[in-house]
Amino acid sequence: MNVLQLDFNVTFAAHVAVFITNVLLFVFAKPIVEIFNETKNVASRTKILRALNVLLLVLHGIDLALIGTLPEYQHIAIKVGLTLAVLYVAIFCFQVVSYFSRKKFGEEKQVDGVTSFMDTYNSRLVDVVGVVMIILCLLYSLIAIWELTSLLQTTGFIGVIFAFLVVTNGIWAPDIYHGLTILNSNAIGDGDVIMFDGETDEFIVNKITFNYTVLLDIRNNNRVLIRNSQLINSKIRNLSKRASPDGLRYAIDFNIGYPSIVAGDDLSTRKAEFLAFRKRVEEMFADVEQTLKTENHSTINFNCPFELVTKAAGDYAITFTLYYHVDAIPNTRTTRKVRSYVLGSKFRVIEAVTAGAHAHGIDLSTPALIQLGSSACDDLTTRPDSFIQKKGKQ
Numbered sequence: 001m002n003v004l005q006l007d008f009n010v011t012f013a014a015h016v017a018v019f020i021t022n023v024l025l026f027v028f029a030k031p032i033v034e035i036f037n038e039t040k041n042v043a044s045r046t047k048i049l050r051a052l053n054v055l056l057l058v059l060h061g062i063d064l065a066l067i068g069t070l071p072e073y074q075h076i077a078i079k080v081g082l083t084l085a086v087l088y089v090a091i092f093c094f095q096v097v098s099y100f101s102r103k104k105f106g107e108e109k110q111v112d113g114v115t116s117f118m119d120t121y122n123s124r125l126v127d128v129v130g131v132v133m134i135i136l137c138l139l140y141s142l143i144a145i146w147e148l149t150s151l152l153q154t155t156g157f158i159g160v161i162f163a164f165l166v167v168t169n170g171i172w173a174p175d176i177y178h179g180l181t182i183l184n185s186n187a188i189g190d191g192d193v194i195m196f197d198g199e200t201d202e203f204i205v206n207k208i209t210f211n212y213t214v215l216l217d218i219r220n221n222n223r224v225l226i227r228n229s230q231l232i233n234s235k236i237r238n239l240s241k242r243a244s245p246d247g248l249r250y251a252i253d254f255n256i257g258y259p260s261i262v263a264g265d266d267l268s269t270r271k272a273e274f275l276a277f278r279k280r281v282e283e284m285f286a287d288v289e290q291t292l293k294t295e296n297h298s299t300i301n302f303n304c305p306f307e308l309v310t311k312a313a314g315d316y317a318i319t320f321t322l323y324y325h326v327d328a329i330p331n332t333r334t335t336r337k338v339r340s341y342v343l344g345s346k347f348r349v350i351e352a353v354t355a356g357a358h359a360h361g362i363d364l365s366t367p368a369l370i371q372l373g374s375s376a377c378d379d380l381t382t383r384p385d386s387f388i389q390k391k392g393k394q
Helices: 002-027 029-035 042-069 076-105 121-145 151-185 228-232 267-295 335-359 383-393
Strands: 107-111 114-118 193-196 203-208 212-217 222-227 236-238 248-257 307-313 317-326
Touching: 002 029, 002 042, 002 076, 029 042, 042 076, 076 114, 076 121, 121 151, 151 203, 151 212, 151 228, 212 228, 222 228, 248 335, 267 307, 267 317, 267 335, 317 335
Parallel strands: none
Antiparallel strands: 107 114, 193 203, 193 236, 203 212, 212 222, 248 317, 307 317
């Protein structure tokens, strides 16, 4: 009788402890989540925790009701609830370990004017060790909850788990390894602006997780997920890490037609005509630079003067390339701000060149491919007849 009474007291105390803990977690869910979360999804995680608390309360009530009606009841409902609670506690413990590892071994960085701690190779290694320890504690807790005390049951349960990990390691292991490689190289970090080889879009690195990296597309303003193994196997240009203090160097091509009228009869006169044409083009681009300076376009680095070069002499036009520098892109996750540096400066330069070309009388359109002025005929009325005669001779 004493043994039964003792067992009843222990069971009753366990139910009371679970009930009180569950109620306290429901009440203090938001402050608990806010302590170990620096992201903006605190509200959603608080809702998940409180939903789990409500579910556990319901299962707890079902368990108490079945105890009184079914003498042989094995507490299935409360075991299911405790299993869910243990799984959530394991996830929450990983967040706590990750939080403190970033504080201790992470990199302090200013993003959007807020000091944040970013993952590094050392902090991620601590996370990996923490995950292993949490998984072992989780397995032990599940064994205790479901009373798998038999050696055969225990080893069989653990064997199934580790067999599953061995079979699926080809899926998750490469991404974890490559994630550590990315962090160890320090070539890419949170808040960096990157471009993939062969792609025209720019992306902001929002977060490097265990298995994948979250990117923000600055052109389309959407989120992109890419596996760490795919990220490291791609050729990436990091626009946030400059090769010099001058900032990013951009180039824009402009096709300008050849001088349409050659009035000089000798070599020196024609050279002078072309030099005058070239000078007029240079003056136009110099005027564009001065206009942008006057407007004080904040993203363009005017400490480095614009550079104009002749890139190619095509069949119908000369290709001039205008080089200019953009100031260092700030550490930010705001796509609008990055667009003003990467795209806004380019569009403003093109707009200024278009207006400057019109003011200086320079045509940026495709020149005429056939010039009738070079015909042997002197007037318009005889040119069709001359053309017909030539066709007849052919």
